[in-house]
Amino acid sequence: SYVLTQPPSVSVAPRQTARITCGGINIGRRSVHWYQQKPGQAPVLVVYDDTDRPSGIPERISGSNSGNTATLTISRVEAGDEADYYCQVWDTNSGQPWVFGGGTKLTVL
Amino acid sequence: EVQLVESGGVVVQPGGSLRLSCAASGFAFDDYGMHWLRQVPGKGLEWVSLITWDGGNIYYATSVRGRFTISRDNNKKSLYLQMNSLRDEDTAFYYCAKEKMGSSSSWFLDFWGRGTLVTVSS
Numbered sequence: 001s002y003v004l005t006q007p008p009s010v011s012v013a014p015r016q017t018a019r020i021t022c023g024g025i026n027i028g029r030r031s032v033h034w035y036q037q038k039p040g041q042a043p044v045l046v047v048y049d050d051t052d053r054p055s056g057i058p059e060r061i062s063g064s065n066s067g068n069t070a071t072l073t074i075s076r077v078e079a080g081d082e083a084d085y086y087c088q089v090w091d092t093n094s095g096q097p098w099v100f101g102g103g104t105k106l107t108v109l
Numbered sequence: 110e111v112q113l114v115e116s117g118g119v120v121v122q123p124g125g126s127l128r129l130s131c132a133a134s135g136f137a138f139d140d141y142g143m144h145w146l147r148q149v150p151g152k153g154l155e156w157v158s159l160i161t162w163d164g165g166n167i168y169y170a171t172s173v174r175g176r177f178t179i180s181r182d183n184n185k186k187s188l189y190l191q192m193n194s195l196r197d198e199d200t201a202f203y204y205c206a207k208e209k210m211g212s213s214s215s216w217f218l219d220f221w222g223r224g225t226l227v228t229v230s231s
Contacts, residue, residue: 049217
């Protein structure tokens, strides 16, 4: 089955840029989706189809995907961005097509 | 406004059974596939099961296949998860979520409920 690899943690100072990676074999050929989960809350979709944002998600949050790495970028990081972030792909070749990365905890210093 | 509200989570003994419900509102429930996912407190997300819009196709994670049954009632705009032969490792928050197809025929989950906690313990 397809495996997505995320770093367990990323730390960044306020107003700096955070980059959270999601690695997978030829992930650039797939569509990647990202979810934000704040403590005690349900996940929220923040990026879909590599680069698109649902309504209400600030432009500071963006995505990219190429080669073996997809990246979620959060510019001008705020304290309220502190959360766990999960990447997800749909793997048509698997009996369990819904694949999530292990999650990355973003800490705002 | 889309809302998904899970209920039914309780403390249950190993080997016991439980039925979770998810009440949907704010969208055409019978147009969309619906999912159950779970999350052990402090751990990552695990996909559990999917049922297509008409209930015609159903999929399960290997970890729950044969023990859990997903179903839906489009008239009641409700999703269900019947959980049998529960194990300690089934302890988790259970979320229902609505799926949507992206532009590349890839699927994602655009709305989630707040979850309900199932604790399997003697």
